[in-house]
Amino acid sequence: MVSIFITAFIVGGLICVVGQLLFDVAKLTPAHTLCILVVAGSVLDGLGLYEPLIDFAGAGATIPITSFGNALTHGAMAEAEKHGLIGVVTGMFEVTSSGISSAILFGFIASVIFKSKGKV
Amino acid sequence: MVARGLLTFKTTPSIVATGVTAGPLEKKSQFVDKFDKIYEDERCEAKTNEHGHAKMMEDACMIALSKVDSVPSDADFMLIGDLINQMTPSNFAAATVGIPYIGLFSACATSVSSLLMAALLTETGMSKCAIAGASSQHNAVERQFRYPNEYGAQKPETAQWTVTAAGVAAVTPYKKGFPSIECGTIGCVIDLGMTDPLNMGAAMAPAAADTLTRHLTGHNKDVKDYDVIMTGDLGKTGFELYKKLAGNQGIDVTKNFRDAGKEFYGADPSFLSGASGAGCSAAIFLTEVIDKMRAGDYKRVLLIATGALLSPLSFQQGDTIPCIAHAIELTMK
Known part of the structure; x- marks a missing residue:
């Protein structure tokens, strides 16, 4: 029970370390860093490596943005099996739709309630 | 070498009044007591950041004019x-x-640059009272040049915090008892190939050092002639680089050098490399420096404001950041 927390913490933390290194060492912008992590998750799933990582680390692998890339590939491949090539297109947002819809919904709610400002 | 870009004012126009307004976060500035007006709202109760930005500037103008019992119709x-x-x-x-x-x-x-132009108009006799100044508003500037405010992007240590402030001066023909504008130097655009908008201090430092050197040699002055040589918004990172560059030119940078951006928020590390923005130098030059001159603490000062001349588009297209620094010399006779 406790070990899953530890592995989640370490794996999730390591993914964030990669992101921080992309910022600080490679001097990439936040948008570039985000895209690289999403693409990395997508490629890893294509190679069949991301699901074993989720089995091992749980939320440590599903919470970071790499999981979004994983979900994109996962949905595309699952639909492709059922419907062929067209499934790649229809399946891509199958799994990720909840995440995208939530982002729009909660973004809307936050923008109605709050005014944006710089953070110190 | 022919002295280029140098201005000398025979009539020494005076800065007779100043108006400085600032946003709520600027209460954290160590100079907050010197500002004329602090707003409780970042948008100055206006609907948008940009409208608040304009309001801050209007109020600063009105405050400066009211201090010399003037109204806008008195200004040329x-x-x-x-x-x-x-x-x-x-x-x-x-x-x-x-x-x-x-x-x-x-x-x-x-x-x-606005003070220099106001002094020029005054010198020609065409202006009896000119308003000069600059302002910046954090949210409006950040979202234009860097990231949307909602985005909450992480910033590196070299990044500076755009100040929400407006600083305005009323410039008139020479008046005894007020700081007067004796000379100045128009800067050259210096571009050493920096491309990082989160490290503007380093981009601007060479321009500041260049203008300092040109001002000193052009006007035949020495660092010792000044009570203070203050730069606008180089920040902690840029200020060190600037002193190093000036030092390499044989200038003694150990005394009397100050930077408004570095000092604006004091030592608070949450502001990273320090303050920046047109309102930063305007607010500090027109309060801290002018007040000390009027109190007799400073007799002669050199103010060098630095600017990064990038646009959001030029940055997105991967262009470098050209920078400029203008210098103005004030004296208390």
Whole structure:
């Protein structure tokens, strides 16, 4: 029970370390860093490596943005099996739709309630 | 070498009044007590950041004029600028205030370029009272040049915090008892190939060092002639680089050097490399420095405002950041 927390913490933390290194060492912008992590998750799933990582680390692998890339590939491949090539297109947002819809919904709610400002 | 870009004012126009307004976060500034007005709301109760930006500038103008018992109709010229595209906050402020207006853009160096232009108009005898100044508003500037405010992007240690403030001076023909403008140096654009908008201090430092050297040699002055040589908004990172560059030119940088951006928020590490923005140098030059001159602490000062002349588009297209620094010398006779 406790070990899953530890592995989640370490794996999730390591993914964030990669992101921080992309910022600080490679001097990439936040948008570039985000895209690289999403693409990395997508490629890893294509190679069949991301699901074993989720089995091992749980939320440590599903919470970071790499999981979004994983979900994109996962949905595309699952639909492709059922419907062929067209499934790649229809399946891509199958799994990720909840995440995208939530982002729009909660973004809307936050923008109605709050005014944006710089953070110190 | 022929001295180029040097200005000398025989009539030594005076800065007879100043008006400085600032946003709520600027309460954290160590100079907050010197500001004329602090707003409780970042948008100055206006609907948008940009409208608040304009309001801050209008109020600063009115405060400066009221200190010399003047109204806008007494002023001949208004020379102000900011960092927003096409300078709409300054344009809107000028529309409300109603003084004949020219918008000036030297990025954050506008605080000094506007004073120099006001002094020139005064020197020709065509201006009895000119308003000069610059302003910046954090949210409006950040979202234009860097990331949307909602995004909450992480910033590196070299990044600076755009100040929400407006600083305005009323410039008139020489008047005894007020700081007067003796000379100045118009900067050259220096571009050493920096491309990081989160490290503007390093981009601007060479321009500041160049203008300092040109001012000293051109006007035949020495660092020892000044009680203080203050730069606009180099920040902690840029200020060290600037002193190093000036030191390499044989200038003694150990005494009397100050930077408004580095000092604005004190030592608070949450502001990273320090403050920046056109309002940063305008607010500090026109409060801290002018007050000390009027109190007799400073007899002769050199103010060098630095500006990064990038646009959001030039940065997105991967262009380098050209920088400029303008210098103005004030004396208390």
